[in-house]
Every structure is written in structure tokens, then in C-alpha cells.
Amino acid sequence: MNIFGQVKIGYLIAESNKFDEWIDFAQKCLGLALSERTEQHLSFRIDDYQKRLMIVKGAQEDVTHLGVQLANDAVLNEVLQRFDTRGIRYQQGCAEDAAFRGVKAFWFIRGPKDIQLEIFVDEIRSDAPLETKVSGFYTDASGMGHVALTTRKPEKMIRFWQEFFDARLTDSVEQKINGVILDVSFLRLNERHHSVAVARTRGNVQLDPIRTRVQHVNFQVLELEDVNASYQRCKDYGFNVVWDVGLHTNDREISFYVASPSDFEIELGWNPIKIDEQTWKPTKHTSISVWGHKPRKATPIHGILHEFGNVQRGLKSLKRDEYSPI
Template identity: 40%
Template sequence: MTLHDAPPVFGAVRLGYVVIETNRFADWRRFGTDAIGMHHDALSRHLMRFRLDDRECRFLVRRGPAEDVVATGWHLDDHAAFERIEARLRAHGVPVTAGTDEEEALRGVERLLRFPGPKGITQEICTTPVKSAEPLRMLASGFVTGDGGMGHIALTSTKPAETRRYFHTVFDARLTDYIDETISGIKVKIRFLRVNERHHSIAIAAARGGLPIDPVRTRVQHLNIQAATLDDVAQSYQRVHELGFDMALSVGQHTNDKELSYYARTPSGFEWEVGWNPVVVDESTWEPTTHQGISIWGHLPVGRTIIGKLAQFQAGARSLGRPESTVPPLSGAGAGSAPFRR
């Protein structure tokens, strides 16, 4: 069997964990536990983890200067899917690095492989997530993970087509839909990609008209997790306010996946979306469409000032001279012989 004849991995992939690098450990602990309501495990002065469910690790937070997401981890159903992705990477000449025993233990996984990803975010694949025997200690009643994974990651990009091709080539990602929006006078198109039944595990936002502008300082624009109940969303929203963390967008409901959510600003500067009850894709009937605007209602900016808007424009201007990493072997025009699955 050739590489191109191998079975697809769509449906066998889910977002499993995220690695964050920060020097603001005390703020992140308060944000994660007291505001968002996750379970916290302190591993050392330089490492901590947050849990959402029975998995040992959903967020690995390590000490360092990035103040950003530095890696995303994708759980594979089995070793066969892991090996199919590894074969793709090697066939495209992409450097891959096997994780050490210590790295696997920190992430609570087996068989870890690391390789370069868009915007300099390292991508990791793994098998056999380890379950924790320790009961959850958290303010939230629970979070929705399961077959759809733990949520999604959203990026801003000056090269959205290349970023989309990357995730199609590696994970057989499918286009779910688009949103057209105008933000601060700039027309933006957002592409939503799925790798399983979750409406999207990756969102890619880009200025329309070919403008090579990226107004977001961090590699990610936001992370999303899905609360188990509407009460969990409301209560964590209140805690974010009461504890003095910045709110980016108020509670609202999205046009495409119908998720009700809010966006807080993390201690590292990127946003954190807590959502509830998004639609689940039915592969037999789903057709991509374009929605106008990100929200049916709500999601209003909170505390935005003219100074903040100017800073955003300045960041966009600086991005004009900053090349964006796209991993050409996986995202170039020739990457992946199969057409995009609509």
C-alpha cells in the first residue's frame, strides 16, 4: 500500500492537550482554578498542569518567557493512526522528534512525536492517554471532552490557505464553514476546520483582500473549552469579573456552531473561551456555508479603549515585516495529493 492509498485519519484525531509557556505562574494558577474552575496539579516550581476530566493532563504550563501556547497535542485513537501520520510527515521530509520518557510522563501519554507547525506552534501526536486515579478538585461541575476532544484552538494568519492545507495534509481536516466579519474596520474571513465530530478543532482568521496583516501578538488568538452546563459558564464568567481578570468579550452565541460562550483574557494575553452546547456535525448531511458575523447576539467588547485599538493596529503594522511560519512541505501548493474534503 502506498502513502496515498492509506486510510484517512479523520475521526481518529482529537485535540488532547495544550502546552503553555509563562513566567506568570501565580496568575495562571488563580486564572485556571479560581476563575475558570479547572483542577490544578503543582508538579514543581517550573511546571504545573490543569485537568478537565480523568486524563492526567489537559494543559501543561511550564516556566518560560514566551507567554503563549508553544505546543498542541493531538490524541490518536490507536498506533495505526499514529503511524499513518508519522509516515506522512516523513514522506514530506518534515523533521520529527520522538518524545522522551519524561516528556511523555508530563503530558500523561504514550508514544509522543513532535514536529513543526504553523506560526511556530509545535505540533505533537500521541497515543494512549493516561488516566488519573486522583479525584477531580474543581469549581466547575465538569467539561465536555470525549470523542470530540477538549475544545479548539484559534489562530490569526496572513497565509490562511497554507495553514488550512497544513492541517488537511497532516490530519485530513475538513472545512466546516466560514464566517465573514468586520473587526475594527478590517474585513476578516474565518475558516473553521474539523478533524472529528466537533464542529471545529481549528479556526483560522485572516484579513480579506490579501492584506498580510496579523494584529495578534501571540501565536494563538484564543483557546476554547466546553463547559458541561450553562450554570458553569455563568458562574465562571462571574468569577473572572470578581477576581479582576480582564474580559475580552461578553456572553454571546455564535452564528455557525451556535455555542454560547464568553472570552476572558489570560495572564499571557491571548484569550480563553468558555462555551456551552455547540452543534455536533453529522457527516452524512453537513455542507459548508458562509455566515455573516460571528455572533447571533452578544460577544460585545469589554473595556476596549482607543489605546487598545491603537495597540492592535500597531501590532498589525509590525506583522508586515514579520514572516509567518507555514511549514512549506506540508502547506505548499503541492502538499497533499487529495483535494480538500468539503
């Protein structure tokens, strides 16, 4: 059974103690709709799904859970069977946790880089109007957006998505940053150019200079104007815009990158290409952007986090092991 095209990113959970900053950032600047606020968590919507981004109170300042939506029970059973075959232990989440995620039921494993990987079939929808500063977000068959991760175990991470979710390689980018060659593999699960991007440094030792498990999360807005207006709001609020507006070489998305209050970045973009499975051939690009995406003056801490070429920080990462389920 091939499940390509029946898999999409569904939701994300991050842990943070900076609730006020997250509301300013996600709601007031990027236009996500704050739908719930308690002492313990925040929930945001971007479409008629009840939940898409949840922030849970805690000190990690990082992404902790990734929800992947499967088309139906047959696909769910197929993925669970693949976990069984590979000896990967999974559990079903409890009803309370499912409700918190805005899904009817979910199953989870300890995923690559220690992100809890969760799979579900049925989302819970909201019929409340979406109150947002932007025209809207594109999700549909493409899912919530994409995630990009740096890794010291690129082969394993890529294999994970291929083996359990039938991911396909869309293309790759090789770029030199501060003398270090960075290779990025773009994996698709459906029509979206990529749902998961896997980045690693080239050389005998694999470096991972990024503190957070996820380097960036992408949301796709409906209008180009949304990109520019959100970019301006981020600057007005003093959030750290890391890369100015630019056009990506491979997915042709016009986007900018801004550091979230928890340091991992959000890419807000418009109009990435969709892949035609009949004609697409994977290619290799030597630049990440056609124009723009210029790095802006970073704060010292962010400068370190964002520099893929910061070898000292990268070397520190050698000391910590990176978890992989396979």
C-alpha cells in the same frame, strides 16, 4: 487511508512567568483542576486525563506546544508516513517529556506558526477525583476543545490540517471589524464543530495583529450555569473579560472570552452543535454572533491585542516571517 474522526486536540503547553495569576485564573475562575505545582511548571486537568494544560516557567507568555491525539497506532503511522512523504522532519520525544505531558509516547514536528505540533496515541489517566468549580468539561470524542489562530498564510495553515489530519471545512465566517474584513475558516477533525479556527484579514497584504501564536483556546463546560458563574468569577477577580457572554452563529455555542495572564484568550463555552457527516453542508456566515459577545472596556494593551482592525500593529507583523512546515 482516511483518518478523519480519529484525531482530536489532546493538550496544550504555554510558557509563562505568572504562575500565581495562572492559578487564580485557570483554577479559581474557570474551574480547571490544578493537579501539579512545582517551581518549573503547573499542570491542570479537566477530565480523567492526567494532563490537559501545562504552564512551563519562561518569558514567552504564549502557547508553545499543541498535543494532538490519534486513535491508534495505524493512524499514527499514517501521519508519520505523510510527514515522511512531504519531507517534514519529526522526532520522538523522550520518556521524561512524555511523562510530563501525561502520555505514553509522542512524536513532534515544528508546526505552523512555530508551535511545536505533537502527536500521541495513549494518554495516562488519573483516578483522583476532579476538583473543579464547574459541573465538568466535555471532552470525549470531541477532544479537549478548540484553538483559534490568526495567520498570514491561511492557505498553508488550512492545507496543513487537511493534508496531514484529513480536516474538513465546517463553515466560514466573514465579518467586518473596524473597516477590515476578517475571514475565519472553521476546520473539524471529528464530531466537534471545529477543533481549529483559522482567521485572516482580507486584502493584498496579510496582517496578523495578534502577538500570541494562538488567539484563543476553547474549553467546553457541561452546564450553561458554568458559563455564567465562571464569567462572574473572572470579573470579580479582575481578569479582563474581552467579549461578554453571547451565542455564536455557526456552532451555536454560548460562551464568553477572557484574556489569560499570558494575553491569549480563553473561550469558555457550552453546548456547541455536533456535526452529522451525513447531512452537513458547509455554509458561509456574515456574522460571528447571534447575540451578545459585546466587547467590554479593554485595558490599553489588551485593546491593541484584541483589535483585528488595528492596522498599525498589523503592519508591524509584516516584518516578521511566519513559519509554515509546508
